Amino acid sequence: MKRFAKLAIPIVTVLIAAAVAGCAVGPDFREPETPKVNSYTSTALPEETATTPGRAGAAQRFVAGEEISAQWWTLFHSEALDRLVRQALADSPSLAVAQARLRQAQENLRAEVGVVSPSVDAKLSAQRERFSPTAFGQPNTPSTVFNLYNASVGVSYTFDVGGGWRRELEAMRAQVDYQSFQLEGAHLALTANIVTTAIREASLRAQMQTAQEIEALQQKELDITENQFKLGGARRSDVLAQRAQLLQTRATLPSLEKELALTRHQLAVLAGKFPGEADLPEFTLDTLELPQQLPVSLPSMLVRQRPDIRAAEALLHQASAQVGVATANLYPRITLSGSYGTQANSTADLFGPTTGIWNVGASLLQPLFHGGELTARRRAAVAAYDQTVAQYRDTVLHAFQNVADTLRALEVDARTLKLQTEAASIARDTFDLTHKEFTLGAANSLSLLNAERQYQQARISLVQSQALRYADTAALFQALGGGWWNRSNESAAEGRNGSLPSPLEGEGVGMRGDPPHPLPSPARGEGK
Structure with missing residues (x-):
């Protein structure tokens, strides 16, 4: 021995x-250059949005370059919403799927490391x-x-000699990166879906309350019209028209109830619970607070913060490594x-x-002669790389569009809410005046019906505009990446572990946080 x-x-x-x-032959991957963009929108945004009285009408200030909290949903100051999000992060099967895929990619990488090592x-x-x-x-x-x-x-x-196995390892590390950012994307989508679904529930409850209040007013008007008809002061057609208006209002309630039930079912499933067994809190607009400081990441940082962009970059890295694999197959x-x-x-x-x-x-x-197979496979790998480059650029463009759309929506919807508030106030005053005139016999039933209809539409539009401001705010946090890169720091500050580990801490994950570099073409930049 x-x-x-x-x-x-x-x-x-x-x-x-x-x-x-x-x-290792083939191109050495370098991170894509940061887009040379100074702003998200073609015209400058105001420093803050329009102001309207009420919780949903607070002015929101755009703060460029400020960090985004990883627990951004807590900025709505709703304990019930925070509990529901944390429950979903612990129990959601969609998140479990993404976590399992990441573990699978990591174990496949470990297995491949064993394959390329000397065997004993x-x-x-x-x-x-x-x-x-x-x-x-x-x-x-x-x-x-x-x-x-x-x-x-x-x-x-x-x-x-060509280092094909090392390029294969590089491709598998890029696949681990991809699954890591897919996990972050699933985390962000889950939290954003819960927040927006809770906001939709709050909006539906407010619309139902408004419809019930309008129904009560119309019932009073119907009673007055029927009394006037009995005394000969109104026609039968006036009674029928008023009754039809009331029934139309009542007919909107079942559809709102149905939509509310479906929204509650969706919340339960997002939280990983069965709809019939989930003990969910009830959300109303009064229980949500509109964040007044809106952090807006610099355009140069967006490509490092959006999980979908980082995932597309990982696929780009993988495609680059596959060009190296195809090139190495030409070597002994x-x-x-x-x-x-x-x-x-x-x-x-x-x-x-x-x-x-x-x-x-x-x-x-x-390899001596394979009928052109090896060179054709390399050209196919280069074409696949070029395709991934275009997909990466497309992802970046849509990400910037997403942020620009959300910023404009925040600005415009704030002004819309202000106008809707004024319109609802005028519609209320018009209805009150017409009601008094109708009671005194100075206005006919047609004028009253029109006033009721306008007041009802104005109230519903006002509720929808209020809810839209909350939804726009949640959409902005999602469009900017959700602050996942701050999760470990915030968890340490709170003295506990976060609900989801950062991929930068993932075992065996080859993340890169350094500044981006130009990207060479694999068809040309051969390196070792």
Whole structure:
């Protein structure tokens, strides 16, 4: 065994040195350049949005470059919403799927690392054989039956000159990056969906309350009209018109109730619960507070913060590595192997001084002619890379559009709410005046019906405009990436672990947070 150790250690050392000395052909990936963009919108945004009385009408100030909280939903100051989001982060199956995919990618990477490392195998065998002297030209010699025991350790390593395996490892690390950012995207989508669904529930409850208040007013008007009809002060058609108006208002309630129920069911599923068993809080607009400070990331930072952009970059890295793999297939592969052990006819003699056996070997595989297959596969890998470059650019463009749309929506919807508030106030005054005139006989039923209809529409539009401001705010946090990069810092400040680990802390994850660099074309920038 001592002799084995003396021989095996140099063999292993030589193979590891060969592995380290190898180079990898193909393009060396560099992060894409940051877009040279100074603003999200073509025209400057105001410093703050329009102001309207009420919780939903507060002015919101755009603060450029301010950090985004990883728990951004807490800025709505709703404990019920915060509890529901945290429950969803713990129980959501969609998040569990993304987490499992990340673990799968990490384990596949670990497995591939083992494949490209020198392999060391121990072998122990025992067999009983019958020897025939006829095979050696001695037919008259009696045959012999004997036992053969073997104990050996073998070391082998395939050294591909082009570094294709190392590029394959690079591609798999990029796949781990991709799954990491897919997990962050799932986390962001889940939290944003819960917040916007809770806002929709609050809006529906407010619309139902408004419809019920309008229904009560119309019921009073119907009672007055019926009394006037009995006294001869109104026509039968006036009574029917008023009753039809009331029934139309009542007809809106079932549809609102249905939509509210469906929204509650969606909230339950988002939280990982069955609709019939979920104990969900009830959300109203009065329980939500509109964040007044809106952090707006600098355009130069958006590509490092959006999970979808980072995932597209990981795919770009993977495609670049695959070009290296296809290029390396054009180069030779050298396989080095060696083994040392003992062989004897009995177990007692297996480790005797004269039973040692060993071998050292090498082989070379150089592709010569494959009918153009290898070069065509490399060109296909380059085309796939070019496709991924275009997809990455498309993702970046849509991300900037998403932020620009949301910023404009915040500005315009604030002004819309102000106008809707004024319109609802005027509609209320008009209805009150028309109601008094109708009671005194100075206005006909048609004028009253029109006033009621306008007041009802103005109230519903006002509620929808109020809810839209909350939804716009949630959409902005989502469009800017949700602050996932601050999760570990905030968790440390709170003295507890976050609900979801940052991919930068993921075991075996090759993330990069350094500044971006130009991206070479794989069809040209061959590197080692």
